[in-house]
Amino acid sequence: MEEARAVLARLERIEALEREGAGVPSLLVELRELMREATEWAEREGDSRAKEAAAALAGAGDARVAVGSNA
Numbered sequence: 001m002e003e004a005r006a007v008l009a010r011l012e013r014i015e016a017l018e019r020e021g022a023g024v025p026s027l028l029v030e031l032r033e034l035m036r037e038a039t040e041w042a043e044r045e046g047d048s049r050a051k052e053a054a055a056a057l058a059g060a061g062d063a064r065v066a067v068g069s070n071a
Helices: 002-019 024-045 048-070
Strands: none
Touching: 002 024, 024 048
8 A cells, every 4th residue: 555655646746846847857757766666566466467567667768768868
């Protein structure tokens, strides 16, 4: 249950940052933490579909950061 609360709190922080017009670096930090927390939640729940989704999200995030750093 603690993992779910952490994910929801992180989503609220991300939404607040977006409303405040935060820069990309600040949002990326929060999004990376969101992925980490979501992965922990999926691991704790033991749901294979949740684990796969979290891994795919993390992989997509890594690919976008890599592409963005080459620009």
